[in-house]
Amino acid sequence: MFWADKIAQEIKEKRGDGPLIIRDEKTMSGRVHIGSMRGVAIHGAVGEALTEHGVDNEYYYEINDFDPMDGLPAYLDEKEYEQHMGKQLKDVPAPDGKAKNYAEYFANEFLEVIAKSGYTPKYYRASELYESGKMDPYIKMALEGADKIRDIYKKISGSDKPEDWLPLNVRCEKCGKIGTTKVTSFDGGEVEYTCHEDLVDWAKGCGHQGKVSPFGGNAKLPWKPEWAAKWGAMNVSVEGAGKDHSTRGGSRDVANAIATEVFNIEIPFDVPYEFFLVGGKKMSSSKGSGSTSKDISDLFPQEVFRLALIGKDINKQINFEPEGETVPTLYDQYDKIALAHESGEEDDFTRLYEYCQLPEVRKDIPKAFLPRFSQLAYISQMPHVDLEEQVKEMKEAELTDLDKETLKNRLEYVKYWLSTYAPERYKFEIQESMPEVSLSDLQKKALATLADFVKENDEITGQMMHENLHAIKEELEIEPREFFTAIYNIFLNKDSGPKAGWFLSVLERDFVLKRLEEAGK
Ligand SMILES: [Zn+2]
Secondary structure (H helix, E strand, C coil): HHHHHHHHHHHHHHHCCCCCCEEEEEEECCEEHHHHHHHHHHHHHHHHHHHHHCCCCEEEEEEECCCCCCCCCCCHHHHHHHEEEEECHHHHHCCCCCCCHHHHHHHHHHHHHHHHHHHEEEEEEHHHHCCCCCCCHHHHHHHHHHHHHHHHHHHHCCCCCCCCCCCCCCCCCCEEEECCCCEEEEECCCEEEECCCCCCCCCCCCEEEEECCCCCEECCHHHHHHHHHHHHHCCCECCCHHHHHHCCCHHHHHHHHHHHHHHCCCECCCEEEEEEEECCCCCCCCCCCCHHHHHHHCCCHHHHHHHHCCCCCCCEEEECCCCHCCCCCHHHHHHHHHHHHHHHCCCCCEEEEEEHHHHCCCCCCCCCCCHHHHHHHHHCCCCCCCCHHHHHHCCCCCCCHHHHHHHHHHHHHHHHHHHHCCCCCHHHCCCCCHHHHCCCCHHHHHHHHHHHHHHHHCCCHHHHHHHHHHHHHHHHCCCHHHHHHHHHHHHHHHCCCHHHHHHHCCHHHHHHHHHHHHHCC
């Protein structure tokens, strides 16, 4: 069974027909790594599956703008941002000076990527949640249950909190920083705190001491109690998390214990999932480009992007190599499951294909001819080629309007890929004049024989050319590799290239003849 169906079934057995709240979140501390899109998509696909299984559900996504700035991405000016370290992301200025704040600036790009993926969660901000007062009862419970929370940390994750520790960060009324304060007492209504210069090594406090209400957005809970509190405040029934949170004794275990033992709420159904790696690494958001959700989403149209996100079982790691074979392979995989679906097969793969489409078209998916991505990459680099004509030959039938539109669309992605990540072996340029190459006598003889064949035939199809190349190979007893290398050498100044028969047949006949004769001398 397809993984999303399996999870939906399990949820239905355990939680009934709903309505259920699904939730996920991302802290907007910088450009968002593609790994976070896996969470967006898994929660989205589970929501879609629940709907199909008759379970009423709503998917909420939190833009976390309430966390402190505790690290600086490499692409930002350190001098400019140093002063803001320790402030909440909502209080840090946007890098472009236009967006409402730092968090919104990065959210803008990420929300565009989510829109492209076709998942449609309802968005809310962490600041709104705190300011609405919905977190207040949990803040109170956490402060009053500080001893219990301390014990839970000790018991589950083995971390020691000092005797006087209180699970709260207050925003300093003087300097506005939240990462630098330590709460020292709670009297049921207000907390006393000190803003320390050296509490953390990533931000400097101002030394202010104050007393303030911890409610209504003046303070925030530390991450693990906060996670549990959000489940309560948002009435969450389903929430998964990446592998890094889901290890034994990890943040999920701690949050679970706080939820049951301190807040007395039901733990959401967990959907733990593996990493989405880029180039074998789980790069942090602080690193440069190439692995952000935007970078990866730019490589695919919606349906193939969805395949990249949900195509693997959630307990399997995705390793994405933008500069390797990942991109053409993913398009090939998409075409394969599309074909299987069209032929009426029904298995996990055709179900996956349905999930690559938006729910509203899933029952009646429009059928378009999908020209192979790598083939299109080659054709698009050939001068004087009628693309539609070539694709018509691939299809062996006339192209419909939808075929043409699909071709146009896919071609945009081919061109983008060729100009960005495509490996060298996919790129070529027809050499206008004969490159400097050294050919053996046998290679020359083969090329001269090929020239004769071109001379004798006015119209040569790819198939004819292919058969003739084979015949010459046999006749002259030349190794295929030796022969083809000679062809690629003289036309592309490279040792490899697209399928030779097809390649030669789409070049201008006179040009081919002249080059072969020149090389065969
Ligand atoms: Zn301060």
